[in-house]
Amino acid sequence: MSSTTIAAEPFDLDLDVSTTALIIIDMQRDFLQPHGFGELLGNDVSLLRSAIEPTRTVLDAARAADMLVVHTREGHRPDLSDCPPAKLNRGGKTFIGTEGPMGRILVRGEEGHDIIPELYPIEGEPVIDKPGKGAFFETDLHIILQNRGIKTLIVCGVTTEVCVQSTVREGNDRGYECVVLEDCVGSYFPEFQAAGLEMIKAQGGILGWVSSSQQAIEAIAS
Numbered sequence: 001m002s003s004t005t006i007a008a009e010p011f012d013l014d015l016d017v018s019t020t021a022l023i024i025i026d027m028q029r030d031f032l033q034p035h036g037f038g039e040l041l042g043n044d045v046s047l048l049r050s051a052i053e054p055t056r057t058v059l060d061a062a063r064a065a066d067m068l069v070v071h072t073r074e075g076h077r078p079d080l081s082d083c084p085p086a087k088l089n090r091g092g093k094t095f096i097g098t099e100g101p102m103g104r105i106l107v108r109g110e111e112g113h114d115i116i117p118e119l120y121p122i123e124g125e126p127v128i129d130k131p132g133k134g135a136f137f138e139t140d141l142h143i144i145l146q147n148r149g150i151k152t153l154i155v156c157g158v159t160t161e162v163c164v165q166s167t168v169r170e171g172n173d174r175g176y177e178c179v180v181l182e183d184c185v186g187s188y189f190p191e192f193q194a195a196g197l198e199m200i201k202a203q204g205g206i207l208g209w210v211s212s213s214q215q216a217i218e219a220i221a222s
Contacts, residue, residue, distance in 0.1 A: 006219035008179055008211035009201045015152045015177070017220055021068040021145060024055060025135060025157025025164050027119045028073055030112035032158070035101040037112065040094040043188035048158050051186040052118050054213035055156045058184060059119060061217045068148050071121045072128040072135045074163060075106045075113040082131045082138075134166035142174060152177045154216055155208075156184035161196040168200060168208050178208035181216055 002017040030037035032048050039045050062069050076083040080097050088096055096106045103110030108129055121127055128139050135141050145153075153176050157164055164185050168178045180200055187193035200207045 004219045004222045006179060006209075006211055007215045008209035010205050010209070013152075013177060013179060013209050013211075015179075015219065017065055017067060019149050020152040020154060021070055021148070021150045022058065022062040022154045022156070023135065023167065024059065024069070024071050024119060025155065025167055026072055026074050026159075027052070027055065027116050027157055028075075028112070029102055029114055029116055030100070030106060032116055033102070033112075037094065037100060037105045038188065040100060040105075045188075047188055047190070047193075048186040051156065051158065051184050052116065054181070055184040056118055058154070058156060058181065058213050058216050058220075061220045062154075063122070065220050067220065068145075068150060069121075069125045070128060070141065070144065071115055071119075071125060072130055072139075072141075072157070072163075072167075073108075073113060073115065074130055074133070075108045075110075076131055078104070078107055078109065080107075132166075133163045134170040135163070136167065136170040136174065145176070150176070152179065155180045158186050159192075160185040160187040161189075161192040165196050165199065165207075172207050179216070180208060180210050181213050182210055183213050 005012050005014050032045055097104055102112030126144055128141050130139050153171050155178055171178045182197055197210050201210045
């Protein structure tokens with residue numbers, strides 16, 4: 001047992017590092033690098049890239065503490081058989097499966113689908129390929145966490161209001177305590193970033209807790 005407390009809102013949370021996992025959501029080239037899917041949709045990727053360095057410091061701390069680290073990637077099979085038409089037909093002028101500067105957009109195995117070099121998984125860190133927004137939908141994430149006795153999720157990644165919040169909602173419904181690190185998540189829309197974090201910690205932590213990279217590192221190290 002390695003019990004500690006992480007300073008968070010709406011109140012501090014007791015956790016055991018041995019039953020805590022770091023979940024890094026969709027830090028993929030297509031979302032964070034110039035000329036990827038995110039930028040082709042007209043977004044400013046620098047708003048997401050600000051989360052890279054804080055996330056890297058938490059990742060380093062988690063690895064040093066031998067915590068479970070899980071990475072996710074949103075994307076689809078090359079034949080797009082797992083991409084529903086309602087999703088496939090969205091995106092304005094740029095669509096999933098079409099050619100982009102880093103290969104076919106959000107298709108598994110393409111350069112743009114992969115995780116950015118700064119946060120690349122190391123051996124032993126599961127990578128969850130998910131067809132939806134939430135990391136639990138049609139994946140084996142829940143069984144991986146159960147097999148390791150995980151109770152608490154420290155959540156980083158993009159985007160705050162979509163894949164991060166979807167995963168937190170799914171995790172909360174499955175009984176996990178979810179802590180979102182505010183400087184380790186990002187949105188293309190600052191107003192969505194603020195609202196997304198407020199929704200998580202509202203009403204006494206209706207979905208989970210909000211903390212920061214520094215608070216997480218201190219808790220892990222202690």
